[in-house]
Amino acid sequence: MSEDILASQSNNLKMDPDRENSAGDFVLLPDWMDRDIVYHPRKDRDGFVTKSVLKLLSVFSRFRQNSRVRETRISVWVKFVTVLTIILLDALATNMFFVYINLALVLVLMVTLDSKSLKPVFFQAIIGTAIAFIICAPAVFLGSGRSAIIISSKVFVSVSLVGMLGYTSPWNEITSSLKVFHLPDIMILTFDLALKYILLLGDICLNMLTAIRLRMVGKNESKESALSGVLGNTFIRSREMSKDMYDAMVCRGFEGQYIKKKLHLKKIDIVVFVFLACLMALFIYLELDYAGSI
Amino acid sequence: MSNYEGKIISCKDICFAYDGMPVLSHISFDVMDGECLAFMGPNGCGKSTLFKIINGLAFPELGTYQFKGKSIDRKTLDDATFAKVFHQQVGFIFQNSDLQLFCSNVREELEFGPVQMGLAKEDIERRVGDVAAMLSLESLLDRAPYHLSGGEKKRVAIGCILTMNPQVLILDEPLAGLDEQSQKWLLGFLQSLKKSGKTIIFATHDRDLANSLADRILTIDSNHRLLGEMH
Known part of the structure; x- marks a missing residue:
């Protein structure tokens, strides 16, 4: 746009915001603005914007749902420690029976979820399990079908537990739980x-x-x-x-030190820890039993 | 667009909820061609959601919304050609102008709409020049939008919508964040647009702005219902 064109238009149209204007001080609108046009848009492939918007919306909806998560009676840090421990035990387990017990436990826990949380948790777990099974598929043909089933079951347990933790706990409380591991x-x-x-x-x-x-x-x-x-x-x-x-x-007085409040233990948390201790005892018993049978 | 007998926008019994929490409850109103309508109400009463519905960014769970006699819903806006014509005719100016500006300089912001519309180069230059002159943006044309002041950003945001020459202008809290001088200027400018026959719908907390600009003022209460109207 040349400066001349701008200058000539400015004389007719300008309404200076730095100047006090009264109610009667109207700007003159250009003629093209007065005309109603019949507009025929050209075709374009612009689905990427709509798709990006929809994807972002779904992620935000997940974030917002998380901020309105129904408080469970068990403390989040206890759930966090329990989930990590079960995943660790499950990964280390060589006895099928222990893996099946965990599988049963996960399915029971899933039943307690509301339908909105159950659907994504279950589908994430199924997808994870399917991928694990596909990766292990050659083992089936080489005569190690048991390994493929164990690994797929372990993946199902781990993904389900992490999903359930995510869908039943606010994320800020999950990050607070890291204090248990003495993170700064x-x-x-x-x-x-x-x-x-x-x-x-x-x-x-x-x-x-x-x-x-x-x-x-x-x-x-x-x-x-x-x-x-x-x-x-x-x-x-x-x-x-x-x-x-x-x-x-x-x-607000920040000088490089941030002190997070201490985590508290409720009665129900003690019950969860007792259950976890039983599970650990069962794991040790079954592993020793399995090692003895070999 | 079909014959609409002057009713450019018609909302009937609109209800909307976010995750089961009601945001709009049985909202009905019409806007005539060339009319200026103000929405007032407390924060969170649903004004911004209503504007999203009017712009086809959200869809009511109950009720109908018609633009020029044509129902606007997910299905009609799935038709890309119709959606483009609709968005060309309904211009939305966000409350936060920062979020509306995404080009690397003001000139590109003003050109964005007309270039997409496939206008001839001279027409694009004319539109950009006219709007820049109207909004006193000539000296800012080569500057990056994020370096501008709040008032300047608001003018650019208005300009980038005006270059598309929409029939309806929707402004969410147009005076928010502007100093007194910019507010006065914007009021005068909106009065000019109104005088030229543009349909203007805006949300505001400023009773003076609503009284001096709007033909009608609709109030939404904290229960998300339309309270009534003032002329």
Whole structure:
């Protein structure tokens, strides 16, 4: 656009925001703005924006659902420790019986889930198990069918337990549970902030993609430029936000130390730990028994 | 678009909920061609969700929404050609202008819509020039949007919608984050657009803005119901 054209138009149209305007001080609209056009858009393959928006929406919906997770009576850190221990025992188990007990336990726990959580947890576990079985398939043909079944069962147990933990516990409490393993509090804070900013920056991305979608009213010859604009702006916003966050923390007296509150043990948690101890005892007994039989 | 007898937007008994939590409850209203309508109500009453529905970004669980007599739902907007015409005719200006700007400079922002519409180069330049002049953006054309002030970003956000020449302008909290001078300027500008025959729908907490600009003011209460209207 040449400066001359702009200048000539400015004389007619300009309405200076730096100037006080009264109610009667109207801007003159260009003639093309007065005309209603019959617009026939050109065809374009622009499904990527809609698909990106839908994908982001599903991820956010998962995040938001997690923030409204129904509190279970068992403390999250106890669930976290229990899940990790069972996964570890299950992975180490060489006795089929122990694996089957864990499988039965997982199926019983799944029954207690509400339908909204059950569906994704079950499907994730099934997909994981199917992939594991496909990878182990050659073993079946080489005469080690038992190994393929054990590994697939172990994958089902592990993926289901992690899924159930994720769907029944707020993520900020899962990160807090890391304190059990004596992780520094500042590291837990970093995890918490990472989760928070995934949501915030994702929200920014989603809004920008929505803005693009609303303005994609025809054929876009440079889709990659619009997409890189979203990524670039999100990066700039993330830098600004991290600086603002640090400044806010300094204003609130942050000096590099972050102290997380201690974890408490409830009565139901003791019951869970007793159950876990029984499971560990069973594991040791079955493993010793299995080793003796060889 | 079919014959709509002046009713450019018609919402009947619209209900919407997020994960079972009601956000809009039995909202019905019509907007006539060239009318200026204000929505007021407390935070969280559902104004922004209603605007998403009007822009085809969300769909009511109950009730119907018609634009120029044509029902707007998931199925009609699955037709890419119709969706593009609809989005060209309904311009949405976000509350946070930052989220609306994604190009590397202001000129590209203003050109984005007209380029997509397949206008001739001269027409695009004319539109960009006119809008830049109207909104006093000439000196900002080669600057990156994220380097601009809040008021400048708002002007660019309005400009990038105006270059598409939509029939309906929807503004979510247009005065939010603007200083007094920018607010006065924007009020005058919206009055000009209204005078030119554009249909304007906006949400605001500012009673003065609603009184001075809107033909009708609709209020949504904290129970997500339409309370009634003021003329």
